[in-house]
Amino acid sequence: MLGTVEFPDIEPPRFVTIVDDDPEDREDLMDQLRDHNIEPRAVDGRYGSDIDRLIADVRATGSPFVICDHRLQIKNLASFNGSSVIKALGLSKHPAMLLTMYQSTNRLELREARADVPVVVSRHDFDVSQLGTYAEICRREFANDPVDARRAHRTLIGIKGINRTYNHTELYVTIPNWRPDDAIILPVACIASDLVPQLEVGDYLLGDVNVGAKEEDDLFFKNVNEIMKANEVTGS
Amino acid sequence: MSDVVVFDVAHGNCSLVRSQSAYCVVDAPLGALLLNTLEDMGISCIDVAFISHADKDHIAGVIGLLSSATIQLKKLYLNPDSQKRTKIWRDLLAAVSVAERQGSCEVISTLTTTMPGTVTVGDVVIHVEAPSASFALAGSGSVDTQGRHITSNSISALLRLKQGDRPGILLAGDIDEVGLDDALNYDRDLTAQTLVFPHHGGLPASSDTTAFVDKIMSAVNPSLVIFSNGRGKHDNPRPEIVSPVARKRCAIACTQLAGRCSKSPIFNLGHLEPHRAYGQPTGASCAGSMTLDLAEHGRRPASYERAHQKFIDDLVETPMCRVPRLDK
Structure with missing residues (x-):
């Protein structure tokens, strides 16, 4: 807050x-x-x-x-x-x-x-x-x-973990210019639906995030609609 | 008009150079302070940015700049750091990949005294005073000519900002004695009116802190020393640094109020400049964000300087920057 x-x-x-x-x-x-x-x-x-x-x-x-x-x-x-x-x-x-x-x-x-x-x-x-x-x-x-704390900026979202069950996907992500060491759960409903099946650990998404948020519960995600695959990042 | 805003970003560094409608950013840590400020200033294009070295508190905000949809970064200078296996370094590589894919930013992976050597931003000339090319090529993880370890901090870029012949501002990143010696061995001119002290006023790697302070203060000969520190983070600036600096009789300004200076936060904010300051909402700012006028030799505007000194005199219980007066 x-x-x-x-x-x-x-x-x-x-x-x-x-x-x-x-x-x-x-x-x-x-x-x-x-x-x-x-x-x-x-x-x-x-x-x-x-x-x-x-x-x-x-x-x-x-x-x-x-x-x-x-x-x-x-x-x-x-x-x-x-x-x-x-x-x-x-x-x-x-x-x-x-x-x-x-x-x-x-x-x-x-x-x-x-x-x-x-x-x-x-x-x-x-x-x-x-x-x-x-x-x-x-x-x-x-x-x-x-x-x-409510201003959205286009930012990277790193995929750190994925739990997939038969009807549910849970994503653990970090936001490098918010708190790069804190993984949080990103609801898949916040992501463009065509990207979800492609996601693998190590990939990055691009979306609008209020990186000035003080607390995890104040974060929001919009327009998460671009992906950068892990193998596109040098040094991976 | 040419000036430099040194932002209160808590633990980390971030400076904005403004000159003749050209803009330059040097380092940026976590958070949205830089992006929000640039948007509010109506700045949609940063001509050049520098990353002094590969630490989180200097690069995380540049990742935000590289991925921003509202602010274009045209050119980025940084040195590679082969020892860096950190998550944030990989995040930076991803952001660079995004920028390369979009063709939006030219990324130049050399930041030494010879390449680029100098960069011009409007009327401001930015001289890279360290590292030398050979020192940067040796890189972190190696040793210098005296057998001392070269770390990421050692290869911090030293950037000296000048307008005309006036002594300007030295942005020192996190440089340590090993890196400083690299500059001094090449007889680099480090003199500046204002020094943004390395490593947030934290202890350098060398065992002799006082000798390090003496060496950098002698080389720079500043009238104002700025510590870009975060209240409650690593106890910065350290008294072992501040005391010898204060004994040089130059002015001192910390972006945030050190715990040693005041146990409690102070919410009297009338002295702060009208720039965002990370510590402002929590009473953690001391000088807060500071404007340095390059036409005035890199000094702060007198009215803000006076207001800050009055704030310290009136409200700060045990200001470390006042040590010389107590010694009299």
């Missing part, structure tokens, strides 16, 4: 809409907002797979900022994830952030979606006093002027 001094004096929004399927967590968040004189507004219907209706209800609250839980299925608020809600709101430049438990099961799922989700904060690290910063990060992204 960004350093907090990057935007030291940004006022938080006065109204915030919360989308959270768990009533207890939702109420806890609303209390935190009220403590900071921010008026919370909740959306808590049953939406099934109807994301358009949920988005319409969020808009109807009139809040300039939305906090959305990632897992909306557990208490049956919706069959889709919060990341889909953030992405849909982003299409109309509506600032929103994702709250997550960052459990291992959704970590890779979030990496796939991260390019469209400007702000992800774990519930444990959520800080109401940073809401103005979270909103500013969204605003900058929508203005095509993303903060440093």
